[in-house]
Amino acid sequence: MSAATELQRVEFAATWLRDRLSTDYLAGVRLALVLGSGLKSFAEVLKDPIEIPFGDVPDWPKPKVEGHGGSVVFGLVSGTRVACLTGRVHLYEGWQPAEAVRCVRTLRHLGIGKFLLTNAAGGIADGFAAGDLMVLTDHLNMTGQSPLIGAHEPAFGPRFPDQSNVYSEPLRRELASCGTSLKTGCYAGLLGPSYETPAEVRMLKTLGADAVGMSTVHEAMALNAMGAEVAGMSLITNLAAGISKQPLSHDEVIETGKHAAAAMTGVVGEFCRRLA
Ligand code: HPA
Numbered sequence: 001m002s003a004a005t006e007l008q009r010v011e012f013a014a015t016w017l018r019d020r021l022s023t024d025y026l027a028g029v030r031l032a033l034v035l036g037s038g039l040k041s042f043a044e045v046l047k048d049p050i051e052i053p054f055g056d057v058p059d060w061p062k063p064k065v066e067g068h069g070g071s072v073v074f075g076l077v078s079g080t081r082v083a084c085l086t087g088r089v090h091l092y093e094g095w096q097p098a099e100a101v102r103c104v105r106t107l108r109h110l111g112i113g114k115f116l117l118t119n120a121a122g123g124i125a126d127g128f129a130a131g132d133l134m135v136l137t138d139h140l141n142m143t144g145q146s147p148l149i150g151a152h153e154p155a156f157g158p159r160f161p162d163q164s165n166v167y168s169e170p171l172r173r174e175l176a177s178c179g180t181s182l183k184t185g186c187y188a189g190l191l192g193p194s195y196e197t198p199a200e201v202r203m204l205k206t207l208g209a210d211a212v213g214m215s216t217v218h219e220a221m222a223l224n225a226m227g228a229e230v231a232g233m234s235l236i237t238n239l240a241a242g243i244s245k246q247p248l249s250h251d252e253v254i255e256t257g258k259h260a261a262a263a264m265t266g267v268v269g270e271f272c273r274r275l276a
Contacts, residue, residue: 006098007153009059013106016058021050021074025081029074030275032083032107033268034219036119037253039235040086041261042268046075054087060106061089061099072103078273083107090214092193097147101222105156108226114171114275115223116268117232120253121213122195122240124205125185130239131260133267134183134211135176136167136232140204141217142190148225157225166224171231174274179267185210187234189217198242212240233267235260 004012018026035042043049053071054060062070073084085103089095104115123132152159176182188204190196192214196204204212211234223230237256238248 004059005153006102006150007155010102010105010109013057013059013102014109017052017106017110020052025074026110028081029083029112030080031114031116031272032085032104032112033116034085034088034104034118036088036215036235037237037257039118039120039257039261039264041258042265043073043084043086045265045269046073046077046082046084049073049075054103057106060103061095077269078276080272080276082272083112088215088219091143091145091191092214097145097149097218101147101218104219105222105226108223108228109155112228114229115231116175116271117216117219117230118264118268119187119213119216119232119234120237120257121187121211121234122201122238122248123211123236124201124240124243125183125210128183128210128236128239130236130256131263132183132236133179133260133264134185134187134234134236135172136187136216136234137172137184138167138186139217139220139232140186140188140207140209141221142188142204143217144191145218147218147222156222157227161221161225163221163224166220166230167232168229171229175231175233175267175271178270178274179263182267183210187216187232188212190214195248196241201240201242204240211236233264235264
C-alpha cells in the first residue's frame with residue numbers, strides 16, 4: 001500500500017476533529033491562532049475551553065521545543081469562538097514544510113477563514129525594543145523551502161498562488177488598531193536553529209526586514225494559497241544579533257515572552273472581540 005498523501009492526512013485529521021467537536025461547533029469558529037514561543041498563555045484566558053493534545057489528533061506532528069505547548073484549544077474570547085494552537089513544529093527540528101503546516105491546513109480545511117499567526121522575533125528596524133509588538137505587513141521567506149513544493153494538490157490552492165497580499169490588509173489594519181504603539185513591518189523567516197550572525201542581520205536589514213524569526217512564513221504561504229485571510233504578529237523578544245550587544249539566548253526569548261504576554265493578550269483579546 002502506498003503512503004498517505006498530504007491531503008489524505010489533512011482530511012483524516014479534519015474528520016477526527018469534526019467527529020469530536022461537531023460540524024455546528026466548528027462552523028462557529030471565527031479565528032484560529034498559532035501561539036509562538038512564550039505566548040501560549042493566551043490559551044489560558046479562553047472560556048469553556050476544549051483542549052485536545054496534538055498527540056490525540058491523528059497524523060498531527062508533535063512539538064518538541066521547550067516553551068512551545070502542544071495542543072489545540074477551542075473556546076471563547078470576549079464572546080468570539082476561536083481555536084488556539086498552543087505551539088508549532090519547526091523545520092529546524094527536522095520536520096518537512098508540509099508537516100510544519102499540517103495543523104493550520106487542517107483548520108482551514110475545516111472551514112476556518114481567519115488566522116492570526118504569532119511568533120517571537122528579533123528586532124532589526126531602528127527604534128524597535130524588546131517587548132514591542134509588530135504587525136506583519138509582509139514577509140521574506142529565507143528558508144529556501146516551501147510547503148507548496150510537490151505534486152499539485154488543488155485542495156491546497158492554485159499551482160502558482162498569488163502572494164501580493166499574504167497578510168490581509170483589512171485584518172492587519174484591525175489588528176494594528178487593537179493596541180497603542182504597535183509597530184508594523186516585514187518579517188524574515190529563516191531556518192534556524194542558530195540565531196543569525198551580525199553580518200546576516202545587516203544583510204536582512206538591507207533586504208527590507210524589520211524582524212527575524214524561525215517560523216510563520218510557511219504557515220502564511222499555505223494558508224494564503226488556501227484562500228484564508230491571514231494576519232501575523234511578532235513579539236520582539238530581543239534585538240537581533242549585532243544590534244544587541246549581548247549574546248542571544250532562548251531563555252531570554254521565553255522570559256520576554258512571558259513578561260510581554262499581558263500586552264499581547266490585551267491586543268489579541270480585543271482583536272477577537274471585534275471579530276464577534
Ligand atoms: N532571531 C531568530 N529568531 C528569533 C530571534 C532572533 O533574534 N528572537 C526570537 N526568535
